[in-house]
Amino acid sequence: MTQNPVKLADEVVIDRDDLQQILDVLESDGYQTIGPVIREGVMVYGELKTVFDLPVGWTDEQGPGSYRLKKSDTPTLFGYVVGAQSWKKYLYPSVSRLWRSEREGNGFSVIEEKDQFPAYAFFGARSCEISAISIQDRVFNNDKYSDYNYNEIRRKSFIVAVNCTKPAGTCFCASMDTGPKAFAGFDIALTELLTNKRHFFIAEAGSDRGASVLSRVTFRPVTKDDKALALGVHQAALRQMVRRLNTSNLAAIFSDHFDHPQWEKVSGRCLTCGNCTMVCPTCFCHTIEDKTALDGLYAERWRKWDSCFTKDFSYIHGGSIRASEKSRYRQWLTHKLVTWVEQFGTLGCVGCGRCITWCPVGIDITEEASVIMQAPDGVSPSI
């Protein structure tokens, strides 16, 4: 029996045992599939060959400054949410060589990089992460600037979203309108459903490419009951999300409370280690390093992830203009929540909670922002 082809926006049901077929079709289409895998006891994004490479039966517990993988009592494939790494690891690698050059007389010639960028399939991207990718799209591909490497990788990439069924303790995507259910930007979106008798996925085609992949796997039509089950799971995920960021008055953080005493307070805790920016899926800052051969006949230019928490980041002639820890924390938070909007027309935060979980001392952006948004105790807001 041949199946009817899946069309854009169609939903179909794929059994747990048939999910491997998606990976197989992606492989035959030439994609290198990347997804969550466990390496040395932690979840990272890495190459995914079979569904057995996924963290089957694992869940995560996250809190400020704390992340633990735990065995769960269900054989779910996606029973955890986001880890330290994000897809920017692939779209915008932490270290990359931009070009090389050779000395020619008094000048030099440039040897362009001719990287062959792989076509990645990101398998298991969460809604907040897809929002983060769309934010980085605006950073790396806008009216003024276009980053060739990023856009080449991005253009070719295929996204299989997974709708979150259980938020972590540090998630706050609901208040940022970025999740927990994927709403755009995917080729296929999966909702994992597990009952006493059945383990299956509802797959939604988000693009023609996605529909084409789904058309080539074993599926059955989605029923009313399946949809009701999925709706229940999505609503439960939303209900369980306790953390939120109040976005009603974010501008005040910058415009009215630039000298709020909380900045000083949080800088007493902040390690300026840069972890929050490294794990942030929207942070895009980088530094450029030139390397020279000892004989000066050859040089390379490299790009590396950088962070606004280093002094070098704001170094101009004579010194760093953000010498104090306070000014560096303030720069980061105000950029994420206020000035990013002016720059890119969107907030720089998607509520994934990584900066809270992976801060070695558990500083919580939602708490800091909510304190700084309010006028300090006993002080009326400045005009």
Next chain:
Amino acid sequence: MATKKRPKLAVWKFASCDGCQLSLLDCEDELLAVAREIEVAYFPEGFREVIKGPYDISLVEGSITTAHDAERIHKVRRMSKTVIAIGACATSGGIQALRNFKDVKEFARYVYPRPEYISTLSKSTPLSDHINVDYELRGCPISKVQLIETVSAFLNSRKPNVPSHSVCMECKRKGNICVMVAKGIPCLGPVTHAGCDALCPTYNRGCYACFGPKESPNTGSLSRWLGERSGMKDKDIMRSFRGINAYAEPFRKESEAHE
């Protein structure tokens, strides 16, 4: 190539284990290229030949622990255009600076059968306490990558790429997952100067701060967290800061706060 005037390099040793200057010999693949561009004029550990100063670059290993060395370092400074302090001893006083927290005479009494033969200063101090140092390379031992980079930068008249940010950034760029957050392993990475390419965390161990304090190290906040969340006792926090770079000021102050 033979007619090119090469800068003269000298390598000096003060109180140290020789590990850092051995990093120069350890350069192996790059060693011939280094020798082509630089005249190794004084390096007793590597070459018998001694070419007289002055020198363009002096790599100086070790801390100042005797009155004799306190004078000798000034001579090195006088005959060197550029002085680069290499390693934890030269930049912070090294592991031997543990004596600075105690009475050195008492140590001498315990260790030596004839302590009166020992002539030493009460403190082990970094070069920068004695002379003007042009550049510092951290580490115990230094990173040969940073050494070559610094020499290359010197030869090409550019600033070396030796960032003073945290080890955490090296971890994250490598794709390491934080041992502290994911496994509860105490780690000094957030207050430690980068340069080792996050060696220990890459092998699932906490950072021991071999490269000393980073720029703006918030040791107080890290200590509070280690105490409250990891249940570390004061004496253990004190010891974790009292290691290879014990006398680097931010670490010294932090360890003293937990005495």
